[in-house]
Amino acid sequence: MKTIVLANQKGGVGKSAVACQLAYFFSQPINQPMNKRVLVIDLDHQRNTTKALRTGGFCVVSATTSSKLLTDPKADIEHAEFVLVPGDGDLLKMEKKAAEHNAYASNLLAFLARVADSFDVCIIDTNPNPDIRQLSPLVVADYVLAPIELNQEAIDGIGDLLNHENIGIRRIQATLNKKLKFLGILPNKVEPTPFQRDNFRALSTAAPKYLIAMSPGFAAIKKSTAIAEAQAAGVPVWRLGKTSGRDAWREMRPVFDKIAQLMEVA
Ligand SMILES: Nc1ncnc2c1ncn2[C@@H]1O[C@H](COP(=O)(O)OP(=O)(O)OP(=O)(O)O)[C@@H](O)[C@H]1O
Numbered sequence: 001m002k003t004i005v006l007a008n009q010k011g012g013v014g015k016s017a018v019a020c021q022l023a024y025f026f027s028q029p030i031n032q033p034m035n036k037r038v039l040v041i042d043l044d045h046q047r048n049t050t051k052a053l054r055t056g057g058f059c060v061v062s063a064t065t066s067s068k069l070l071t072d073p074k075a076d077i078e079h080a081e082f083v084l085v086p087g088d089g090d091l092l093k094m095e096k097k098a099a100e101h102n103a104y105a106s107n108l109l110a111f112l113a114r115v116a117d118s119f120d121v122c123i124i125d126t127n128p129n130p131d132i133r134q135l136s137p138l139v140v141a142d143y144v145l146a147p148i149e150l151n152q153e154a155i156d157g158i159g160d161l162l163n164h165e166n167i168g169i170r171r172i173q174a175t176l177n178k179k180l181k182f183l184g185i186l187p188n189k190v191e192p193t194p195f196q197r198d199n200f201r202a203l204s205t206a207a208p209k210y211l212i213a214m215s216p217g218f219a220a221i222k223k224s225t226a227i228a229e230a231q232a233a234g235v236p237v238w239r240l241g242k243t244s245g246r247d248a249w250r251e252m253r254p255v256f257d258k259i260a261q262l263m264e265v266a
């Protein structure tokens with residue numbers, strides 16, 4: 001089982017949308033050669049991923065909620081082709097229990113080991129605060145992907161994303177999780193404005209190794225109302241039943257194929 005975390009301290013950049021659409025991409029037979037067994041864990045108390053996947057009705061929603069995976073060393077879930085461990089309000093209380101944080105990460109690690117033979121891919125969505133809900137999955141995951149928007153604040157935030165004292169990806173790679181691979185920054189909601197184009201160019205010149213190289217250029221996802229509509233309806237973008245959905249998916253698919261390739265999920 002390969003585990004990927006969606007993380008960025010910036011809110012509203014598309015962590016949940018990418019998490020859900022990636023889950024659909026990996027799990028749905030239409031995307032051959034995928035059709036993988038997929039586990040999604042929503043570690044955000046806002047529960048946007050839970051809402052979308054529950055609404056869509058494509059997955060089994062586990063009776064076990066995600067805070068339990070951190071607190072209960074024996075937490076177990078239903079096993080099926082596509083399972084969601086939903087978020088819950090208790091996630092909010094966990095940051096205050098600093099003495100438990102090591103146990104939270106150990107419990108999550110042990111849980112993933114217990115279910116590793118039942119799933120091919122595990123996708124973990126996180127909240128935008130730099131706390132245990134982001135730290136624990138980064139400590140246990142194989143891969144991290146960071147959607148961003150191409151505005152100045154997001155670009156200024158890249159330093160924190162990499163070097164934040166608690167949850168900076170480079171720091172975690174150097175200390176708590178040496179196997180963690182940074183897949184890269186994924187510009188999302190990209191608009192064809194001169195401002196965004198300049199920001200993308202500046203980013204790809206200054207930090208190409210932090211972007212996902214495609215041929216040609218770098219991975220990015222355009223702003224599209226179809227993606228927001230698909231999220232609201234909880235469906236795969238390509239199943240929105242509109243030309244705009246199929247168009248959006250045609251552009252997203254190569255990016256998701258590249259992510260699958262980098263994760264070595266054949
Ligand atoms: N490429 C896109 N085009 C248009 N809308 C998008 C795109 N990606 C995401 N959205 C929409 O933008 C909003 C924010 O996205 P999302 O909830 O995925 O962000 P997030 O990073 O998970 O936010 P939070 O930090 O609050 O958890 C949602 O309404 C979502 O449907």
Ligand SMILES: [Mg+2]
Pocket residue numbers: 015016017044048049125126127
């Ligand atoms: Mg979210």
